[in-house]
Amino acid sequence: MGKKKDAERIENEWLEFSKSVYEIKSKSQDDFEKYINLIASGGLGLTIAFFDKIVQIDIAICLWIIVLGWFLLAFTLLMNLLSHFKSVKFSELTISEINNKNYDAVFINVERRNKIIDTLNSISLASLITGVLSIILFVTINIYNMNNNPKPNSNPNQQPKPSTEEKNRGRTTPAPPQVKPSNNPKK
Secondary structure (H helix, E strand, O other), rough: HHHHHHHHHHHHHHHHHHHHHHHHHHHHOOOOOOOOHHHHHHHHHHHOOOOHHHHOOOOOOOOOHHHHHHHHHHHHHHHHHHHHHHHHHHHHHHHHHHHOOOOHHHHHHHHHHHHHHHHHHHHHHHHHHHHHHHHHHHHHHHHHHHHHOOOOOOOOOOOOOOHHHHHHHHHOOOOOOOOOOOOOOOO
């Protein structure tokens, strides 16, 4: 009898441990999706809103890299949304199978459905990482480019360029004052 009670106690401890691992896994999945959304939407919003503060658009190079980064962050958000949608639908199907006492289908379908959700989550993660790296690469390239190619007129010893009028006509005599001197100069 003692061995049987010990075996039941050990099995109950493992069941409790299994439940706690499942709860941690569930919380981690929720946090994962929340953080993916937060990073992707924050990165997308910040880089679009402050783009002109990060890099001057008129001298920026490799613009396709930041466009790719924005596309990947938007794609991340869409993939994560699809993952949530599919998860809800798959849960409803599993509940329906349980309610219909179709237990064999539950075992077969749950694994297949979880693989689909895992694939969508993996795509979201890869897209997020690639998008963030693209934006970092774009900023790095352009900061390096701006440092190696100083802005025109940034040299204080450089003479100012003549106005367009002077360039086209050569040097001209400035216009006289609008008030004419009197005809009778004082002696």
